[in-house]
Amino acid sequence: MSGGPSEGGRADELERSGARQDSPVVERRNRSGIISQPLNKSLKHSRTLLQYTAAAPPAAAANKRDPSTKPPPPAPPAPTVAALAAAKLDRTLEQVLEGQNGLLHFAQAAALLKRAGMEHMLLPGGGMGVGDAGSGASDLEGTSVADAVGGPLDFPYGVGGGFPFNPGLFIMTPAGVFLADSALHMAGLAEYPAQSELASAINSGKKKRKRCGMCEPCRRRINCEQCSSCRNRKTGHQICKFRKCDELKKKPSGALEVSLEGGRPAGRWLKAS
DNA sequence: GCCAACGTAGAT
């Protein structure tokens, strides 16, 4: 929001911003951390492919934090970090539940569990999962959790090869992974209202699904300007075909199997009915 | 099955 970077709506502006592109392009991410595509205004005044390719690659973007958060000070006082993390968690939970069809990303879910003192629900081994906080719960309070929540890494789990969370606590849906109701109750988080709503919404399929933000099309930042969707955007109201999320291409009722991190099978996980 | 157009939910 505030001073969104590189939204220059005019072509000449874009030209100028192109000259500024040597400074890292700040990713705009939506509430759930998904890259918010530069489509908005720039779409009307398309850049050349070269301009885009010269911009930050997804990998560089992935290293960026939530733009709304300041970069960490060189020597952060510990209590402040913890407070910030807690505040961030609150905000994140609210936003996630409210915005992302209520889906909880793993990192977020893990953070919630930890915050609720439910870290025992996490399976041991694998470096304690989120944030790779190998030394255990003692450093949960600080940056590792916050990083995991706000962090742009699609899924930080599995670094050590194993999935660090108890699968029974999560439900896989085509739209993503979210905490099972039981997990929320166990964690004392059942008060958050969106959970049941989201479940019914998912089941009924009435809610608009959102792009996963992780598949290759989602990671694309350019509109090809040549496909039918781009050419007919005025009437078609469709996203560029090359940017259409793979998950959204699937039928909601079908393919409940979710591939984690680009194709890893979901394995023995629960499926949403 | 593919495509275009429309209605509209959700975000800004």
Add this chain to the structure above:
DNA sequence: ATCTACGTTGGC
């Protein structure tokens, strides 16, 4: 209010 884009529908 405006914009983007998902879901649906109808034509081919």
